[in-house]
Amino acid sequence: MGCDGGTIPRRDELVRLKKKPETKDKDAERLYRWRHCALTQQKLQQPIVMCGLGRLYSKQSVIEQLLEKEKMPEACAHIKNLKDVKDLRLTANPAYSAEDEKNAPFICALIGLEMSGQFRFVALWTCGCVFSERALKQLNTNVCSVCQTPYTEQDIVILNGTEEDIDLMRTRMEARVARLKAEKKEKKKSKAVTETVVKEEPGTSSTEIKKSKIKLPTVVKPQIPANKRELLLDPLASDPNAKKVKKDYSVATDEKATEVYKSIFTTHESEKKQERGHWITTNPYYY
Incomplete structure (x- = not known):
């Protein structure tokens, strides 16, 4: 059965040994x-x-x-x-x-x-x-x-x-x-404490506390003189030439207008006697 040549077997060759677990590096x-x-x-x-x-x-x-x-x-x-x-x-x-x-x-x-x-x-x-x-x-x-x-x-x-x-x-x-x-x-x-209202004192309501804390600035109405008040209501009142823009203005009643200037318009007394239209106006009788 072998081993007849004078060889001596080792133990690990005859007996199965348990393998050692591989160690990690x-x-x-x-x-x-x-x-x-x-x-x-x-x-x-x-x-x-x-x-x-x-x-x-x-x-x-x-x-x-x-x-x-x-x-x-x-x-x-x-x-x-x-x-x-x-x-x-x-x-x-x-x-x-x-x-x-x-x-x-x-x-x-x-x-x-x-x-x-x-x-x-x-x-x-x-x-x-x-x-x-x-x-x-x-x-x-x-x-x-x-x-x-x-x-x-x-x-x-x-x-x-x-x-x-x-x-x-x-x-x-x-x-x-x-x-x-x-x-x-x-x-x-x-953060909640800073945002909340201070606790109410005894004998006072929450509305009174809010009113006492929130102070609105008092608005002082300026006193406007009468002459300046008219200017605010009618800005053209201070301009003498602006009076001519108004509807109730008439050249015939204007004290500063001359008679020569008034005679140009049909509202002049001399124009009332004429039978035909004035040469400046767009009266069809003139044409």
Whole structure:
């Protein structure tokens, strides 16, 4: 049955052993998470956004998914609109090129560490600035060192964190949403208070309060002299030549007109004795 030539079989040749599970390349997995969109698994494209749990996405992919009204994957189910993601302000790595696989495309804005996953990175939900966790701890302030925007501990989001970090980010996200809703309600209440009328005092009615508050300006009627009042009623009264325009005007009764001027018209006494029409008028007897 074989083995007759003095060969000694090994145990793995005689006994079937269980195959060891294939181990993932941790470095490759880490680089994949930092360079690919968590929604479409494609390479990240600017602008890059993050969700409240610290995952990275291409903004265009998120918008397309929301417009198509398709169900988000379970890992992204908390994204319901664009308010659930935040635009990131990333610092480009000058040593990175499109075909480079060693260097990371982005670095820390404060101390220059590469954003490749070897170091923990965080982002601020208030402004979207990205730093390494080491730099943020060294500063120990509540104001962003890049844009001077204040923030709280709830606004710090760990990017691509572990499962424990994701649980912590979920609690911070829920607390942040509750805080924003409370602030919105307070703004509405303050706005409503400014628009409402002051409470009524005892013994006074609402109409009296409104009358006391709304003071209309008193209109003073100007006193117009009699001569100017006539000018306002009849603007032509001050013009002596304008009297001739009126219907009751007659040349025969005009004191300033001369007799020669009056004789031109048929209303003159000399014209009453003539039997034929005047030479100036359009009387058909003249023609």
